[in-house]
Amino acid sequence: MNNKIKSIVSNHYRIPLAEVLYDAKHGKHTHFELITVEITLESNLTGLGYTYTGGKGGSAIHRLLVDDLAPVLVGQEADKVEQLWKMLNWHVHFVGRGGVTSFAIAALDIALWDLRAKSEQLPLWKLLGGNQTEVQAYAGLIDLNYSMEREQEVIAEKLEQGYRGIKIKVGLDDLERDIQRTRSIRNLIPSDIKFMVDANMKWNVQDAIWIGKAMEDLSVTWFEEPTLPDDFAAFQSIGEQIQIPLAQGENLHTLFEFQAALQTNVLQFPQPDVGTIGGITPWLHVAKLCADRDLMVSSHGMHEMHVSLLAGVPNPGYLEVHSFPIDQYMLHAFQFSNGTARPPDVIGHGVVFDQNKLFSFLLENGFF
Secondary structure (H helix, E strand, O other): OOOEEEEEEEEEEEEEEEEEEEEOOOEEEEEEEEEEEEEEEOOOOEEEEEEEEOOOOHHHHHHHHHHHHHHHHOOOEOOOHHHHHHHHHHHOOOOOOOHHHHHHHHHHHHHHHHHHHHHOOOEHHHHOOOOOOOEEEEEEOOOOOOOHHHHHHHHHHHHHHOOOEEEEEOOOOOHHHHHHHHHHHHOOOOOOOEEEEEOOOOOOHHHHHHHHHHOOOOOOOEEEOOOOOOOHHHHHHHHHHOOOOEEEOOOOOOHHHHHHHHOOOOEEEEOOOOOOOOOHHHHHHHHHHHHHOOOOEOOOOOHHHHHHHHHHOOOEOEEEEOOOOHHHHEOOOOEEEOOEEEOOOOOEOOOOEOHHHHHHHEEEEEEO
């Protein structure tokens, strides 16, 4: 079979959310963006990749794909996935290590892994090791603007759906009010359900420690992104002074950032996001770094993809089922029940988008 890359198509979609969502740093979410790529080989085998944003930066990612990355990838041997990942990073390293570069490369890398799995005639999770057929999953809410009535309604819905873990947003400007709200929500959730809180980088060290100590009697599974993700000294200081385990990962966009975060020795729930760290290749490296430290690897966002990655590695943690419903635009339903998600047992990574659902949200496309 001819493994040379013949063409690459990139599409940029802007998809409205069913309701306006808020968190502490990003503010109001009215829509999310989906940037997809399709790589076609000279054998006509195709691989799909994608990334996403919270509503900003999608055009920059799309243009980087079309103008700079696709041209150097066409003509390359698609089975040299790891070499191509390094090549793409070095190709644009001067203008971007991390950031939109990692988002764009993620889409291409995911497509290349889809091709690799299809070439081997295996589901991606089995290609990676096939360590388990289901992974623990929790509901990740974006709920900082919810009334208590709406909060109660959503939590009841998630519990009815079978979720055994719920993550809420924290980070109100008034610390006392934030704690009161968190306590009220905790009272809505049975004690046997895991409870996580996510500050989205809201606080300085002093405030994060105050909040962390105030939550220590709430049986919090983890405290996510209490401060800026790459202020590793601040992160370490917080972790050393509170009892609640710390989590982060969505805003660590390079392997080097993850290595530095792990070296603080207070990151107990690493959460690499395959769509923001540069794809499956670096995600697997992070999973290995975690395993070397006897840590589980969890995920952020893109649950329809992460379910296969977590099922494939020997140290799976928790799958976040995110509030950006990418899976609702797939041809095949995301498989979840009784607190666990199951990877698709189909050749490749199993994510196939329904173009009839996406077409009206298309902003721009490009071909190389």
